[in-house]
Amino acid sequence: MAKKMLFIDTSLCTGCRACSVACKAWNELPAEKTRRLTSYQSQDRTTPTTWTYVSFHEIYEDGKMKWLMYKHQCYHCGEPACMKACSSDAIYKEEEGYVLIDHDKCIGCGYCVANCPWNVPKVDNTIKKARKCTGCIDRIKNGLLPACVATCQTGALSFGDRDEMMEKAKARLAEVKEKHPKANLYGDQFMGGTTYLYLLLDDPEVYGVPAKPSAPVSLTLWKDIIHPLGGIAAGAAGAVVVLGVLANALRGNYSKRLRDNAGVSSQSDGEGR
Amino acid sequence: MDPKVDKKEVYRFSLMERIAHGTHGIAFVVLLFTGLAMILTSFQPAMKILGGINVTRDIHHIGGAVAVAIVVVGFVLEPKFRGWITYSLKFNKNDFEHIKGFPVELLGGHSPYPPQGRFNGGEKMNILLMFVSCVVIAITGFIIWFPAVFPQWLVQWSYPAHSGFALLLAAVFLMHFYLGVLHPDSNRALKGVITGWVSAKFAREHYQQWYDEVAEKEPERIREVK
Numbered sequence: 001m002a003k004k005m006l007f008i009d010t011s012l013c014t015g016c017r018a019c020s021v022a023c024k025a026w027n028e029l030p031a032e033k034t035r036r037l038t039s040y041q042s043q044d045r046t047t048p049t050t051w052t053y054v055s056f057h058e059i060y061e062d063g064k065m066k067w068l069m070y071k072h073q074c075y076h077c078g079e080p081a082c083m084k085a086c087s088s089d090a091i092y093k094e095e096e097g098y099v100l101i102d103h104d105k106c107i108g109c110g111y112c113v114a115n116c117p118w119n120v121p122k123v124d125n126t127i128k129k130a131r132k133c134t135g136c137i138d139r140i141k142n143g144l145l146p147a148c149v150a151t152c153q154t155g156a157l158s159f160g161d162r163d164e165m166m167e168k169a170k171a172r173l174a175e176v177k178e179k180h181p182k183a184n185l186y187g188d189q190f191m192g193g194t195t196y197l198y199l200l201l202d203d204p205e206v207y208g209v210p211a212k213p214s215a216p217v218s219l220t221l222w223k224d225i226i227h228p229l230g231g232i233a234a235g236a237a238g239a240v241v242v243l244g245v246l247a248n249a250l251r252g253n254y255s256k257r258l259r260d261n262a263g264v265s266s267q268s269d270g271e272g273r
Numbered sequence: 274m275d276p277k278v279d280k281k282e283v284y285r286f287s288l289m290e291r292i293a294h295g296t297h298g299i300a301f302v303v304l305l306f307t308g309l310a311m312i313l314t315s316f317q318p319a320m321k322i323l324g325g326i327n328v329t330r331d332i333h334h335i336g337g338a339v340a341v342a343i344v345v346v347g348f349v350l351e352p353k354f355r356g357w358i359t360y361s362l363k364f365n366k367n368d369f370e371h372i373k374g375f376p377v378e379l380l381g382g383h384s385p386y387p388p389q390g391r392f393n394g395g396e397k398m399n400i401l402l403m404f405v406s407c408v409v410i411a412i413t414g415f416i417i418w419f420p421a422v423f424p425q426w427l428v429q430w431s432y433p434a435h436s437g438f439a440l441l442l443a444a445v446f447l448m449h450f451y452l453g454v455l456h457p458d459s460n461r462a463l464k465g466v467i468t469g470w471v472s473a474k475f476a477r478e479h480y481q482q483w484y485d486e487v488a489e490k491e492p493e494r495i496r497e498v499k
Binding site for chain 2: 087244254
């Protein structure tokens with residue numbers, strides 16, 4: 001199957017949160033006790049059983065308030081930091097571009113949680129596995145729309161082939177720019193290009209997401225430099241041990257030691273050796 | 274050289290020192306192997322012996338906490354064990370001279386070096402590497418254990434620090450095991466960390482300065498063996 005894309009046109013989002021409910025319904029995720037964070041927002045992070053939620057940003061301009069909406073979920077990166085950080089090769093990519101966690105391999109170490117630029121995956125402590133949005137890969141593989149897209153009433157969410165969606169996003173951006181000069185596309189320029197692409201009406205920071213998300217430097221240092229170097233160091237030490245034992249055997253040091261132990265005085269080289 | 278030295282032994286390590294060294298060693302091996310299981314996927318099937326990866330991780334976490342506690346207690350109770358570190362920090366020219374000849378010694382030859390103190394240059398290096406790395410590993414390990422409590426950047430940097438120093442220590446440990454157990458000359462030291470006594474001949478060869486000092490000031494620490 002070709003690469004897919006999910007386009008999130010935040011200019012059309014009304015914050016009804018039907019996407020969040022549809023996600024829970026399809027993926028059989030139990031409801032959670034929430035609390036009011038701002039006037040309408042009740043969640044501000046993904047959890048092991050909440051894979052998508054909407055954040056409400058109240059912007060005041062000329063004495064008037066306007067809403068900016070942002071649907072959060074896994075971005076399904078082209079170059080996922082979580083996949084690189086995974087200790088158990090449990091995170092893999094589907095050909096459609098989706099990043100998935102194999103629960104048979106996941107050990108719940110939480111390395112993906114700490115290394116995701118958006119903090120998306122979360123470890124479920126009851127099953128000791130990391131969980132996050134699957135992009136409804138089971139629906140997509142069977143020709144259905146992702147649950148959130150299927151339920152979206154305003155047309156803020158659309159799904160299709162990557163190229164088609166890219167074109168649609170660019171066309172929509174040109175339209176929106178007339179009224180919102182700061183409008184921009186968010187997702188195609190970092191992390192190897194994400195599968196979820198946003199049309200934002202303002203800068204990413206206004207929505208509380210990083211403008212230039214990237215894999216942490218510490219992750220590159222860890223996986224690309226320290227691990228290979230550490231392997232070489234341990235390997236070299238192992239080689240010296242083997243070499244040392246061989247050299248000692250060849251020099252007859254072991255048999256000399258055995259003679260010493262048996263109480264036969266050894267020939268001294270003047271230094272007692 | 275005193276011909277009788279062949280038949281003598283010198284008391285090198287106190288009981289507390291031996292216990293602290295031994296528990297640290299056991300903890301190190303347990304933590305290294307249970308830690309490797311969480312980083313090398315090829316290692317994970319082997320962890321079925323312990324009861325699966327979750328048990329392995331619990332052993333790693335609790336074992337780490339216990340190891341830190343033991344070493345700290347050893348530090349508080351036994352000034353001589355503290356002395357391992359403080360003495361090793363006094364690194365001087367003699368120690369460098371000893372390390373210079375090290376590769377030859379390692380391969381079973383002999384390269385002359387100036388008389389060494391209680392710990393020789395190579396041992397000082399081993400102790401210092403161990404100490405610095407263990408402090409880093411213990412702190413970062415705690416951060417990785419409870420990531421929710423710490424800022425994200427600190428958790429992120431703890432990963433390379435924790436596994437980097439652990440891998441360095443794996444190399445150091447291999448050398449230490451080789452010299453202490455496999456090397457036909459230097460493994461005479463093994464008796465010292467088990468019973469406390471080492472052969473006087475060995476002590477003179479490897480720590481002449483220390484041996485002479487003991488012989489002069491605390492002759493009761495030297496005994497004859499039949």
